[in-house]
Amino acid sequence: MGYFEGLTSGSFKTTKDGRKHFFPWGVLGGGYTIATEWDYQLLRRQVKTYLIVVLAAVILTGMYDPYRAPLAAAAVLVCFYCVWMWRVLPRMERSSEGLSLRESMTSQARAHGPVVLWTLEIASIIFVISGVAILLFDPGSRLTGLFCTAFFGMCAAKIGRLIVLRRRNSTAQA
Numbered sequence: 001m002g003y004f005e006g007l008t009s010g011s012f013k014t015t016k017d018g019r020k021h022f023f024p025w026g027v028l029g030g031g032y033t034i035a036t037e038w039d040y041q042l043l044r045r046q047v048k049t050y051l052i053v054v055l056a057a058v059i060l061t062g063m064y065d066p067y068r069a070p071l072a073a074a075a076v077l078v079c080f081y082c083v084w085m086w087r088v089l090p091r092m093e094r095s096s097e098g099l100s101l102r103e104s105m106t107s108q109a110r111a112h113g114p115v116v117l118w119t120l121e122i123a124s125i126i127f128v129i130s131g132v133a134i135l136l137f138d139p140g141s142r143l144t145g146l147f148c149t150a151f152f153g154m155c156a157a158k159i160g161r162l163i164v165l166r167r168r169n170s171t172a173q174a
Contacts, residue, residue: 006112032092109166127152
């Protein structure tokens with residue numbers, strides 16, 4: 001599976017009885033029951049497309065202006081998501097199901113392929129090393145070095161956790 005499929009999986013849950021649930025705010029909010037398989041596939045595709053657009057917009061605006069433009073693009077896209085959910089969620093039935101952080105991360109770990117996870121982990125570690133090098137050798141860019149080290153350090157930690165969850169899940173199923 002691909003990167004965006006893994007990200008998308010963190011917002012959905014299938015219960016033991018086969019019902020599908022959507023968690024638009026992740027682990028921070030309640031869930032909604034998805035009525036049909038067709039609705040489930042459509043919503044998954046829409047959420048995945050939204051995530052692709054967000055990443056592309058942040059990267060492309062970051063090429064123009066590395067600080068303000070990506071934040072502005074992200075703010076606009078978060079507002080879009082809120083309006084979108086405001087229109088979509090009233091048509092769905094509120095669910096009593098919850099989504100724990102562990103369930104969300106396990107779902108993401110299963111959906112990401114091992115090659116994707118290891119590639120992301122290695123890339124994150126390289127960026128952490130690059131951030132440390134910037135901190136040490138380019139005193140004029142300390143803010144960039146600090147941001148790079150902190151952000152990609154958190155990415156490396158989360159991806160490392162996904163790798164562990166994926167391995168535990170595959171050995172538990174074997």
